[in-house]
Amino acid sequence: MYAVWELTLACDLSCQHCGSRAGEARSGELSPAQALDIVDQLADVGVREVTLIGGEAYLREDWLDITRALVGRGVVVGMTTGGFALDAARVQQAEDAGLRAISLSIDGIGQTHDAQRGRKGAYDAALAAARRVAASGIHLSVNTQINRLSLPELPALARLMAELGADDWRVQLTVPLGNAADRADLVLQPVDLLDLFPLLAWMQQTLLEPAGIRLRPGNNVGYFGPYEEWVRYQGAEGAHYSRCGAGEYALGIEADGTLKGCPSLPTTAYAGGDLRVTRLRELLTREPLRRLAERTVDDLHGFCRTCYYAEPCRGGCSYTAHAWLGRPGDNPLCIHRALAFEAEGKHERLVRVEPASGRPFDHGRFEIRVEDLPARDAPTLAGVPLARAAAAQPSDGGAHSVANLRRRLRVL
Incomplete structure (x- = not known):
């Protein structure tokens, strides 16, 4: 079983696509003692891997204590981060605590990333953090939100993965949840998948596999069709997606102890109990957690x-x-x-x-x-000519002008 644990909702970025609308800490976040009790609950039911998230996990004062406690119970621990303040000291502390993997969020080249993350300098900070992680003993991944701003920059990002020394690249579709629910123009429409999936397959075979980088699509990138084997399984014949694991082999924990079958599920509809009040072993047997796992x-x-x-x-x-x-x-x-x-x-x-x-x-x-279906004269990626996007390098500065980003997102 695998869990994603939001340690705090406090964050040093202001992302346009943040499902949790992170920024300030939640009221009633777990005390240090309550957090360590949840560590024991997770280990006792056989959770073998935990990813720490936020907000920004390293903004919680005892994040290293929680990491050490999980590692001490035999749990593999990773962290997903925007990396804005992931300095050399924090990377070293994380490695010393036993953190196995860090996944840096990079959602575009240069100003495209900054615009989505709501803070100037976020891109440069993420690259610096990624290089620190790559130089350490911690496994480096990069995760990217796929939306109308990042889509035409995916080939440049694929080339950036090799420059950074990433082991894998995790991609997922931006979903109209939280902040992104206010930006319906940012998310892809179903018709955009007709361009996205051939692109993902081409990048996997042409840019990523030769560099030894594995493409890892998220659970919301799918499904089946002619690209499944290459996009999700690196060409393994006959391999295919197999249903959502929420509540069955995946769990999400919010910073106040609320349990869900997946960290991204809407809290109101899917809260499965409070780990400060009811033990995880019992909550796993109750209807809110079983609802999705037993879906037919x-x-x-x-x-x-x-x-x-x-x-x-x-x-x-x-x-x-x-x-x-x-x-x-x-x-x-x-x-x-x-x-x-x-x-x-x-x-x-x-x-x-x-x-x-x-x-x-x-x-x-x-x-x-x-x-x-609208007629198209030439293939594009969110309005950018496909040929130009496919040839783009990280040093090119991205596919969007500052004026376009300001017009689209009204930030920076």
Whole structure:
């Protein structure tokens, strides 16, 4: 079993796509004693791997104590970070505490990254942090949000992975959750997957595999279709995605002890209890945690209910489906689905009809509209010519002008 643990909601960045709307610490975050008790609870039920997140995990004063306690119980510990203040001292302290892996968030080249992260200098800080980690004994990964700003810069980012010495590159789709729920223009539409998946397969074979870097798509990047073997499994014949693991082999813990089946699930709909009050072993048997783990084809709806891959897929990523349509079981961000509509000259467009409330992990309400597939003269990635994007280098400065970024995001 694997857990993602939000140590604090405090953060030194202000990301446009942050699902938890991080910035200030939560009220009632765990005390040091409560956090160490949760360490014991995790180990006692057989959790073998924990990823520490925030906010920014290193802003919690006892993050190293928690790391050491987990390692002492035989748990493999990693951390996902924006890296803005991940200086040499913190990297050394993390290595000494037994932290096994650090995943740095890099969402674009230069100003594109800064614009999404809401702070000038975030890109340079992330690169410096990545190089510190690569020079240490800690495994380095990079994670990237795929959205309309980062999409045309993915080839340049793939080349950057090799320059940084990353072992793997973790990518996931930006979902309209939290801050991103307020920026529906930032997220990809289903039709964009028709460009994204061939690009991912090409990058894996042409840029990443020769450099010894593994592409690791997140649970919301899918599913099936002609690119599955290369995008997710490096060409392994017959390999395919197998349903959301929320509540079955994955857990999420919020900084106040709230338990969910996945850290990104909307809290209001999926909170499975409070670890300060009820032991994890008991909560794992209760309905909120079992709901997704025990989902069957009968729980699917819409396109997913009648899909050829319904049984192995079970509607894909639960939090992605819920963020778009208000419940799991019908996931419009699916390449097999996009290709099926393309074959009929159609595509699905998601239109926001109700805004989000402004709370962590909240979402608005969207409706699916089926429209004629628009004609295109030449292939592009979010408006950037494909040939230019494919040839881009990290030193080129990114695909977007400052004026365009300001217009799109109204930051910096």
